[in-house]
Amino acid sequence: MSTIILPPLPFDYDSLEPFISTQTLTFHHDKHHATYVNNVNNLKKDTEFEDKSLEEIIMNAKGGLFNNAAQVYNHTFYWNCLTPNETKISDSLKNNIEKEFESIDNFKKEFIASATSLFGSGWTWLVKKDDGSLAIINTSNADTPILHKLKPLMVCDVWEHAYYLDYQNARAKYLECFWAVINWEFVSQNFK
Ligand code: MN
Numbered sequence: 001m002s003t004i005i006l007p008p009l010p011f012d013y014d015s016l017e018p019f020i021s022t023q024t025l026t027f028h029h030d031k032h033h034a035t036y037v038n039n040v041n042n043l044k045k046d047t048e049f050e051d052k053s054l055e056e057i058i059m060n061a062k063g064g065l066f067n068n069a070a071q072v073y074n075h076t077f078y079w080n081c082l083t084p085n086e087t088k089i090s091d092s093l094k095n096n097i098e099k100e101f102e103s104i105d106n107f108k109k110e111f112i113a114s115a116t117s118l119f120g121s122g123w124t125w126l127v128k129k130d131d132g133s134l135a136i137i138n139t140s141n142a143d144t145p146i147l148h149k150l151k152p153l154m155v156c157d158v159w160e161h162a163y164y165l166d167y168q169n170a171r172a173k174y175l176e177c178f179w180a181v182i183n184w185e186f187v188s189q190n191f192k
Pocket of ligand 1: 075
């Protein structure tokens, strides 16, 4: 059987301080993300999904296997949206954000408002729709845009485990700090 691998964190564990702590990244990647990977491998064993790709599992599996596979995908996408480096948004993504949300500032406001209003556990995304337009969406629990034929460009993990050690219940504070470490190069690449 093929094994789903936990990708390493694409930056040093201490490199997002003071925005996201070493402790949070260690638990979040090495425990939470790793557990989803282990669960997928255990759950797909001896099933029709044994040799399927992660995307194929997400598109076709149900229940625990879907939840764990989608969480693996969502977390890998989230890590790629973060960076300790200063990055620049592409002109074409910037223009399209301004077209859809008036300004980058207003996009930030709307993204954070959406993430703050998400009840319970989930994810807040910038997605590109079939017609090329942009939208901010929330998904609950493990739900993921690719299941709904939406192309993810950027995501913020708003499960409590993403911020509780650093910010306790202050989700809005975490979202402000998330904004400081966005990898705009990755987000811009996804828009292409
Ligand atoms: Mn998480």
